[in-house]
Each structure stands twice: as C-alpha cells, then as structure tokens.
Amino acid sequence: MLRFLLRRGAMLVATLLVASFAVYGALDLAPGSPIAALTGGRTPSPEVLAELNARYHLDDPFLVRYWNWLTAAVTGDLGQSIPLRENVSTLIGQRIGVTASLVALTSLIIVVGGVGLGLLGALRKGPVDTGVVLVSTVSAAMPSFAAAVVLQFLFGVRLGWLPVLGTGTGFADSLKHLVLPALALAATSVALVTRVTRTAVREELDKEHVQTAVSRGLPWSSVVRRHVLRNAAIPITTVVGLTVASLIALSAVVETAFGLNGLGAYLVQAALNKDFAVVQGISLVLVVAFVVTNLLVDLAYALLDPRVALGSRAS
C-alpha cells in the first residue's frame, strides 16, 4: 500500500510539474505584452516602462520567471493580476467557495440521484424500470448549458420558484441560488451513474453467490446491501469519481450561465480580458483539483477491490 501511494504520489507531482510548465509556458508565448493592458494603449516613457518591467519581473529569462512563479505558487502566492493590481491568490480565495459548494452540491445530487435511480430501476422491473431508463436517456442528452437554460426557463421564468441569476447572500439564500446550477451541472452525470448502477446491480443479482444467499434464507435487504451493493460499488465508485472530476472544469459553463461568482466563470472572464496571471493561477488550481480527484478515485478503486494489485501498473 505504501509503495502504491509513493509511486502514485511521485507520478502526481511529475504530472503537475509538466502541466504547470505547459500552462505557464503557453501563456508566456501569447502575443501582446501585459504592460499594454496596464498603460491602456498609451506608449509609456522608457523610464516608466523600465520601472514596470522591473516591478513585474518581466525582464528575467523565462526559466527564472517560471521557477519563481512555481516556488511562490507552492507557498500559495500566485502572483499579481496586472490589470486589477491584486493578488491572484486573494482573487481566487474570494471565489473558490462558490465553486467548491457548487461541485459539492452537484456531487451529492449525482450520488443520491444516480445510485438511487439505478437501484430502483434494477430492483423494480417493469414500468418503474422503464421510467428510470426514460429519465436517464433524456437527461443524458442534456449538456450542462442546455440544461441550464431549460431549468432557468421552467423554474425561474415560468414558475418563479427559484432565482436564476447571481450568487445570493447569507447561507440559505446562497444555497437557494445554487440549486438550479447544481441540477444543470448534474444532469448528464446523474444519467451516467444511473446507467452504470443499474447495469452493475443487475449483473450482480444474476450471480450465483446472490442466489446462494437468497436460498440460505437471508433477508432480502441484507442480501442487497451486503452481497449486491458491496460488489456493485466498484464500478459505481469509479464512474462517480470520474464524473465528479469532470465537473471541476464544467463548472465554468454553469457558473457563467447562472451568473455565479465562482472560479470557472472568473477564468473565462480572465481569458477574454487577457489577464494571464489569473488564467495561470486558476488553471493550476483546477488541474490540481482534477488530478487529485482522479488519484482518489484510483485509491478508492484499489481499496474496494482487493483483486487490484497495488504494486503493479494496470495496463
């Protein structure tokens, strides 16, 4: 186990190093000087230019700047947004809560809704199962931005039940503002988890060890819990983890659609405004979150399935 953790940890660090280099390097190559944004198109005098270059270390060689950025980033300092003259870490800190709660609420919906619907479909054959398949087929075809406008129209404009724009103030109000975005973000993933759960539980129900358990007279609920779900949990956990990881980037779309003041929407704004320090910072945070989530999925998979050999690499 320790060897597995160490090896995966080393791979994680290597991946992040290369990824951070790619993000920093790509934005460094981008045409246009960050100074132009600062001076608003006017040509600064040579003294001012030299002063600005010195302040933002724009004269240093690329590798030196990358190294300084990376070492500072490890300590939580992601540099300065040149147009806003603010610390990128501060800007991220103000918004990360919204994105984190959005992803958390969405994950909750995905797990409860997806596993619940999947179990329902697998255990109750007939019309209930058909209904589950129908719901999951429709929601599987709903990209998050499409789900966003449909939900905004139905629950916001037509029914007026829930707010459709903005972040809200206070706990209850903020939560209310997150309901529709979380549903929109969850639509496709709930369908995926429902399908995987339904298939996995069905397959497990047909296996001999389940028949044995039933014929031994074990109560049905305990057969489902201890024999069926325990085994079906392996594919379910994998698909839940992978879909939750994919939410991290998709949150940008939903946040923009609902005018939420989160990291993703801010990343899009920064990309449009060419605020490179912010793009670098948020990209790094999102990549770290994505890679760490994927690692956790692998760990959960290894813990749930003792057959997975921790020492060797699955090909």
Next chain:
Amino acid sequence: MSVPVQAGVAAEVLDPVAEVEAAAVRGGLRRVRLGVLGWVSLVVVALAAVLAVVGPLVRPFDPNLSDLSFAYVGPYGSHLLGFDGQGRDLFSRLLVGARTTFLGAAFVAIVAVAVGSGLAVTAAWFGGRFDRVVSAGLDVVFAFPGILLAVVAAAVFGAGLLSAGLALAVAYSPYVARVLRSAALKERAMAYVAALEVQGFGAWRLCLRHLLPNISGLVVAQGTILFGFAMVDLAAISFLGLGVQSPQADWGVMVSEGKTGLLQGYPMESLTAVLCIVVVVSAVSFLGDRLESAGKQAHR
C-alpha cells in the same frame, strides 16, 4: 495457399490467410445491428450533415439581416420560427448555424482520432521505451479537461473556433490512444502479424494496410463518440463566448444570445437551438454506443 513461415512459429500459425480474413471481419462493421432507433439516429445525423453543407444555400432569409422592429416577434408569415432579439430570422439562423456546429465537431473528431490512433499504433508497434514515453505524455494531457484547455487556448491565441477545436482535439486524443493502444497491442501479438513480418513486409505497410484496418471498427466507434462530445463541448465553448463569435450564427452562440430573451419570457431562440443540439447529440451518441459495443464484441 502456402506461406513460408519459420519452423518455430509454424505450429501456432495454421493458416495465416484465414486469420487475416477473420481479423478483417473482426475489425469491420458488418456486425452492427442498428434497430429502429439506430436508423432514426442515422437519418438525423445524415440530415444534420446535409444541412451543414447546404444550410447556408437553402436558408429563406439573410441570417444576419436585423430589423429591430421585429425583435422577439413570434412565428409570422414565411418566418416559420419568428425572430430573435435583434429581429433576425430565427429559422435561417438555425439552418446556417448547423455548419459551424457540425463541421467544427467533425474537425475535432478527425484530428483527435488521427493523432490518437497514430500514437496508439506506433506505441504498440515499437513498444519498450517509446511506448512508455508516449504513455507518460498522454497521462500529462489527461490532466487537462477539454474545456479548461480550450479556455487557456482562447487566452493565448484569441477566442475562435480554430483554437477551441485544436484544444479539444489535443484533450481528446489520449482517450482514443488509450483504447486503441490496447487493441493494437493485441493485434500486434497475433500470428498473422508475425507471419507478414517474416515475409519481409515493412512496418509502415503492415501497420497501414493490415493492423489499422483490423481495428477500424474501434477507430470508427471512437470517432463517433468523440464527435458527440465535441459537439457538446464546442457548443459550450461558443456559449461561453470563446468559440464561434457573434454575430455569426451557431447553435451554441444562439443559446447564449437567446438567454436575454429567455429571461424576459421569450424563450424561442435559446430553446430551439438547445433542441437542435440535444437531438443531434442524442442521435450521434446512440450510434456511437452501438458501434462501440459491436467493436468490443469483435475484439473480445
């Protein structure tokens, strides 16, 4: 037909020609059963493809001609779906918008499949260190979700369909490569490959003429699945304002532009564009599922 083979291999290779033929059936798409839904999906996709080509030619009105006095007016005379917020003919904009949505996604899928299958086959063929380097490189690209890569690309190269499409193609190629690499490894270990190698066939010819055609079923399935993903992601990127640029008609742009009207109680533009995307994407992903399960069955 007798084929000279090494004595050591001969015991395993009973009939290399029969094996090549079996592999061709394995790789091909003959076993796909479409069913009613499959045919409906095929018709939907074919219709969308035709629209993507001829849409701009058959549109009844100029999609960019705006007349503000008609803003948000519903279906009216020959204007089948009415007008958008700027008084432009909605039906014409939907017809024209099929082009960027469909061809953009096709571009992404083709580039991703070309890069991914190229990497997969060369990695499986050469193996060893080359394989390890390619796999490690793919792992790094895996760390970038497609949308994130597209946003970064928009920041670097400016917003537009080309940078978004290239970013998505790069982000998708590891998915293709991973699936195809394991299939290519299995093919590589087949006796017919060894038999052809012994006969002095070059690596290029063998890979292009024999190995790749034998996994073509999986290649097509992967391409179809990615095509569906690409349509969704490209539309999402255009929705964010980083892909196709307004005033050009594109389904993703129309969802985003129609939002103002939607929030004021005039949902026609957003919802018709959403409907177009959802219908075509469902059809594509249904076909992709069918092709993939047929391909998987053949590659057991």
